[in-house]
Amino acid sequence: MSAVDAARQEFSSPLTERWEALKSLLQQESGDNNFRSWIMPITPKALSSGVLELAVPTRFMRDWVKTHYADRIQALWSQNFGALVRVDVTVSSVASPQRAIPVTLPAAANDTAVVADFSSPLDPRYTFDTFVVGASNALAAAAARKVAESDAALFNPLYIYGSVGLGKTHLLHATAAAVRLRKPQAVVAYMSAERFMYRFVQALRNKDTMSFKSFFRTADALLIDDIQFICGKESTQDEFLHAFNALIDHGKQVIVSADRPPHELDGTSDRLRSRLGMGLAVKVENTTPDLRVAILKSKTALLKRDVPLEVIDLLASRITSSVRELEGGLNRLIAHAELTGQPVSTAAALPLLQDLLRPNGRGATMDDIQKKTVEHYGLRIADMTSPRRTRAVARPRQVAMYLCKTLTEHSLPDIGRKFGGRDHTTVIHAVRTIEALIASDPVLARDVEALKREMTQVY
Numbered sequence: 497m498s499a500v501d502a503a504r505q506e507f508s509s510p511l512t513e514r515w516e517a518l519k520s521l522l523q524q525e526s527g528d529n530n531f532r533s534w535i536m537p538i539t540p541k542a543l544s545s546g547v548l549e550l551a552v553p554t555r556f557m558r559d560w561v562k563t564h565y566a567d568r569i570q571a572l573w574s575q576n577f578g579a580l581v582r583v584d585v586t587v588s589s590v591a592s593p594q595r596a597i598p599v600t601l602p603a604a605a606n607d608t609a610v611v612a613d614f615s616s617p618l619d620p621r622y623t624f625d626t627f628v629v630g631a632s633n634a635l636a637a638a639a640a641r642k643v644a645e646s647d648a649a650l651f652n653p654l655y656i657y658g659s660v661g662l663g664k665t666h667l668l669h670a671t672a673a674a675v676r677l678r679k680p681q682a683v684v685a686y687m688s689a690e691r692f693m694y695r696f697v698q699a700l701r702n703k704d705t706m707s708f709k710s711f712f713r714t715a716d717a718l719l720i721d722d723i724q725f726i727c728g729k730e731s732t733q734d735e736f737l738h739a740f741n742a743l744i745d746h747g748k749q750v751i752v753s754a755d756r757p758p759h760e761l762d763g764t765s766d767r768l769r770s771r772l773g774m775g776l777a778v779k780v781e782n783t784t785p786d787l788r789v790a791i792l793k794s795k796t797a798l799l800k801r802d803v804p805l806e807v808i809d810l811l812a813s814r815i816t817s818s819v820r821e822l823e824g825g826l827n828r829l830i831a832h833a834e835l836t837g838q839p840v841s842t843a844a845a846l847p848l849l850q851d852l853l854r855p856n857g858r859g860a861t862m863d864d865i866q867k868k869t870v871e872h873y874g875l876r877i878a879d880m881t882s883p884r885r886t887r888a889v890a891r892p893r894q895v896a897m898y899l900c901k902t903l904t905e906h907s908l909p910d911i912g913r914k915f916g917g918r919d920h921t922t923v924i925h926a927v928r929t930i931e932a933l934i935a936s937d938p939v940l941a942r943d944v945e946a947l948k949r950e951m952t953q954v955y
């Protein structure tokens with residue numbers, strides 16, 4: 497008997513019964529943590545005219561369930577119990593009192609008690625389990641884990657920085673979630689610096705900064721994402737600094753992320769900057785090709801999708817700037833495959849990923865280009881600089897000049913010099929010739945594309 501059948505027998509009310517069956521399906525696919533945080537607290541309220549109404553205890557749960565689960569619930573329901581037009585999620589005090597984010601605030605026991613939780617919801621997908629560790633992020637991941645597992649504040653603050661899309665938010669969510677799991681009674685405040693500012697200004701406007709301040713000062717752990725956005729706003733900075741100092745003085749853990757190291761936070765007061773630099777600052781470096789492959793493999797496993805290794809290599813070698821874009825590329829290919837019923841393949845991938853694939857060969861040098869070009873055409877390096885003009889040598893030389901122009905930042909005279917002291921007009925001529933040939937000669941076009949691809953791989 498399947499879980500669904502079992503659940504079917506167990507309940508008498510048809511709506512509750514079907515909801516319980518659906519829950520067991522959702523549990524299987526979302527994992528225990530997410531299930532406990534987001535699905536368990538949902539109560540089915542009504543089903544009429546194809547609209548399923550679900551109730552949750554708080555507003556942010558409503559928003560979360562709407563954006564992350566409503567579509568899936570609708571699809572599963574339609575598959576198992578007949579078509580649904582829509583899933584409505586509402587906030588209801590009758591709903592199960594279990595909350596995703598436990599908050600112990602000395603506030604009145606009405607709806608405002610819920611609103612006084614200033615924390616932003618956590619993305620349930622961002623856990624330590626789903627974070628792939630490699631050389632570039634090992635230090636940050638280890639520090640975050642350590643903080644999540646310790647009772648005493650260790651490095652205070654833990655300051656995680658690095659460029660966009662490298663997993664800082666993921667690590668902060670994972671840390672917050674792990675602390676909440678380990679200490680369900682703890683108040684773990686997570687939000688972005690932007691949100692912090694917005695809520696503070698709102699509180700000022702409503703002449704109600706009390707609950708805002710007390711929330712942050714009574715937190716057991718405070719995580720602020722993208723602290724660089726707090727720059728320049730003095731009153732908010734002061735407020736943040738007060739909360740920050742109070743927490744640190746009481747031995748409460750503070751974790752912040754930023755796109756730059758503490759001393760480069762322009763527009764913040766010296767006091768705040770030096771406070772932020774007091775703990776441990778760890779950098780998340782750019783990903784390595786190995787890590788990108790590992791992340792893609794982990795994502796495809798999580799999504800239970802078959803993606804050929806060739807496609808994974810293509811993505812990992814051509815989308816190198818941020819993991820967000822890497823994921824975006826993968827999701828696009830999967831969505832396309834699903835819509836067309838075609839398997840994911842390199843051939844299908846290239847045109848779909850045009851805007852994401854690295855447009856220029858960051859890291860490609862003129863030496864690389866000359867070397868790869870002569871290898872490709874079976875020539876010698878000397879042929880790149882020699883005065884010989886026979887087609888077999890001249891054409892590859894033009895290809896190499898064209899690649900230097902499109903893949904590097906070198907000027908035309910610079911390129912000319914690299915090719916045996918040729919004039920810049922010769923380089924212009926080469927670029928124009930190759931551009932024209934790419935349009936008219938498919939063999940040459942393929943050669944150029946292959947060389948470009950080879951050149952834009954960064955190792």
Ligand code: ADP
Pocket residue numbers: 622626627628629633658659660661662663664665666667791819820823
């Ligand atoms: P940042 O906050 O540094 O800009 P995010 O944490 O938002 O970056 O990461 C962007 C996306 O990439 C997220 O979906 C995140 O889950 C994913 N990601 C980044 N690094 C990793 C990693 N090491 N393992 C798994 N997923 C990652």
Ligand code: MG
Pocket residue numbers: 661664665666721722
């Ligand atoms: Mg982020």
